[in-house]
Amino acid sequence: MAHPFTSPAELRTRLGEVGYLADDALAMATHLALGLNRPLLLEGENGVGKTEIAKALAELLGRDLIRLQCYEGIDTSQALYDWHYGRQLLAVRGSEDARAADVFTRDYLLSRPLLEALEAGDRAVLLIDELDRADDEFEAFLLELLSDFAVTIPEVGRIVAPSPPLVVLTSNRTRDLHNALRRRCLYHWVSHPDAEREFEILRVRAPEVPEALARQVAGAVHRIRGLGLGNSPGVGESIDWAGALHMVGVATLSREIAAATLSALIKDVDDQQLVTEKIDLVVPSSS
Incomplete structure (x- = not known):
């Protein structure tokens, strides 16, 4: 394509x-990843929009979004393929010679996200989300896929994508990914937006929120991220907070209402306490 x-x-x-x-x-x-048919590795803190760009690209390009959510212990049976044991058993029982029945063919494979994406080719955006949660062995397994857009299944052989899917990998950097994987990707660090861009995001994602309130929220969130919290709020929490303030009829952000509605923005008790203690810095008297 x-x-x-x-x-x-x-x-x-x-x-x-x-x-x-x-x-x-x-x-x-992203432009380079599309033009060069290279995977795009996005790193950054939680909530900066790494996952959302894959969703936006799938919508923009008219492709299917195929998502693989990584976690500790994930292996090929969850990520690449598994065998359809029920169909295999029926085939063996229905065969005149059960020992000769070949039930390890492509007909009996259950495709998981990686295989689905290879077979879809450039009709898909493959999102490999939070790769840092997986272990080293799974990361090493991905190297063939990211190098050649192909995988090898012992019983079936090598399966090659008819055309490369767009691959977006994300990492929250809870551990370092290996250089061998990084070399196969284009790379971008996704930062939290500055106050002006966060305001623009709020205007797009929460258009019902008045412009003045959206600007106050963007400024307050920007200052909150500078407090050194354990878990800084992401863009999604910023949108939630703006929506919550609008829902309760707030026209102007005050220190009292900011402190009262922190549950929509800050999801950690220690962070909430720190923000409350420094609420005069978060919401200056001019807001």
């Missing part, structure tokens, strides 16, 4: 049309 965008600026504009406001650097990295 041909690369549909002539420049990073066009891609950034088109992403905005589906509700994702990318900065110039992320638009460039």
Whole structure:
């Protein structure tokens, strides 16, 4: 499938049309990944929008989003394929010579996300989410897929994608990924947005919130992230907070209402206490 965008600026504009406001650097990295058929590795803190760009790209490109959520202990039976044991058993029972029945063929494979994406090729966006949660062995297993867009199944042989899917990998950097995997990808660190871009995001994602309140929320969240919390709020929490303030009829953000509604923004008791103690820094008297 041909690369549909002539420049990073066009891609950034088109992403905005589906509700994702990318900065110039992320638009460039994504543009290159599409043009070079290379996987895109996105690292950053929780809540900065790494997963959302894969969803936005799938919508923008008209492709299926195939998501593999990684976790500790994930293996090929959850990620690549498994055998349809019920069909295999029926085939063996129905065969005149059970010993000769070949039930380890492609007909008996159950496709999991990685195999689904390879078979779909450029009709899919493959999101490998939170790869840092998986172990080293699973990361090593991905190398063939990311190098050649192919995998080898011992009983079946090598399966090659008819055309490369767009692959987006995300990591919250709870552990370092290996250099062998990094070398196969284009890379971008996704930061929290500054106050102005967060305001723009709020205007797109929470259009019901008045402009003045959205700007106050964006500024307050920006200052909160500078307090050194254990878990800084992400963009999703910022949107939730703005929506909550609007729901209770707030027109102007005050220290009292900010402290009272922190449950929509801060999801850790120690962080809530710290923000409450420093609420005069979060919501200056001019807000």
